[in-house]
Amino acid sequence: MLLDDFIGDKPVIIYDTREGRSYVIRHLKKFDDITIVQRPLEIADYLVQSSEGTIAIERKRASDFLISISDGRLFEQIENLQEYEDARIILEGVIFTSVSGRRCYAVDSLGKSWNPKKTSRTQPRTMWTNQFFVHPHSFIAIFKKIQESGITIIPTGSAHDTADILHYWATQGDKSEYMSIRRKPKTFSDYDSQLFLLSGLTGVNTKRAEALLKEFGTPMRALSAFLEYSPKKFPVAGIGEKTVSDIKKILSMNIDNVRPRRMIEYEFRDGIRGLEEILSRTEKDLGKKKIAVLKKLLKERGLKLGGKKDELVKRLLADMSEEERVDTALFVKKYEELSKTKASLHQIPKGLQGVYKRFRKKYKE
Secondary structure, three states: OEOHHHOOOOOEEEEOHHHOOOHHHHHHOOOOOOEEEEOOOOOOOEEEEEOOEEEEEEEEEHHHHHHHHHHOHHHHHHHHHOOOOEEEEEEEOEEEEEOOOOEEEEEOOOOOEOOOOOOOOOOOEOOOOEEEOOOHHHHHHHHHHHHHOOOEEEEEOOHHHHHHHHHHHHHOOOOOOOOEOOOOOOOOOHHHHHHHHHOOOOOOOHHHHHHHHHHHOOHHHHHHHHHHOOHHHOOOOOOOHHHHHHHHHHHHOOOOOOOOOOOOHHHHHHHHHHHHHHHHHHHHHHHHOOHHHHHHHHHHOOOOOOOOHHHHHHHHHHHOOHHHHOOHHHHHHHHHHHHHHOOOOOOOOHHHHHHHHHHHHHHHO
16 A cells, blocks of 8 residues: 555654554654654654665564564564565663573663762663573574574664654655555455455454454455444454544545446445435424324314324325425436436336336426
8 A cells, every 4th residue: 555645744753553663753743854654564663765666674672672682573573574575663761681590681661860869961860670581592593583584683772763764764865656555465466456455444454354354354345344244233353433534534525526428336226225215205204203193194184183102203204295295396306317327237126217207207297
């Protein structure tokens, strides 16, 4: 997906939704010469628009780096980062090893000054470390593997330093013209193409794209589902009401105000519902009125006043002429508009066809 809306005078830094509350974002927001955009990213925590292309950055605090070695996440992240030509890992904090203890220690950031009242810059600071049972030899091997994979490791001291280096990368030289925020596999199968298509939707990552295909079978049916299902009743777990509403809005907005020559299924169904609503509008309006109001209308027509609310409504409708019950001119107009723009495969229900012929005949007379 290309962020054309953000390709302007300022370079762009995209950050993953999981980084939204980090101190890095707070510091980035202080820079006026860049644009920062939040997007769900399948790979990396940050994407920077540089003069040489898109830089993919995985931000790792020292402790998180060691944890991801232990649980195996780091290996998967390294493999994924290689999908970008320029991939980098920011290592925030310090890691040091203990061969005798067969473990590593992580310092995520320096603490407060021992004596805050002193102004000396050289005064010592508190330093809290966490130990991890990662053997130093394994730690060294990991660094070698990262180096061989072509990924650059950049050390920083804090979230402030991380924000500063991201800003530096974004503002050096002329920015690139386009920026890609989706992974493109090296070899593309038909299934990969379908995942790639769906994962471009707002709030849809690869896992959710897979769930959509599992539920609906094809991308076309999945896209149609966003238009047809209520956001509150969308049948795919993990895709919430807000995500469905946002996607539905994007899919149905006519931003360029183009007059379509042919309707899609969703628009055709809306048109049919519109015709049905014109026919039932008077009945619905009467159903919303209070019994006292309905009895007043019945009295004006000299009709029986007794009975339940549904009976009163039916009695009023039976006494009305067709012109009173239905805005026939509006029905004919909407029917003809629908007939002109519908696709050849769309069939208007026979009942509505009969109503149109009857209304249209009256106009000719």
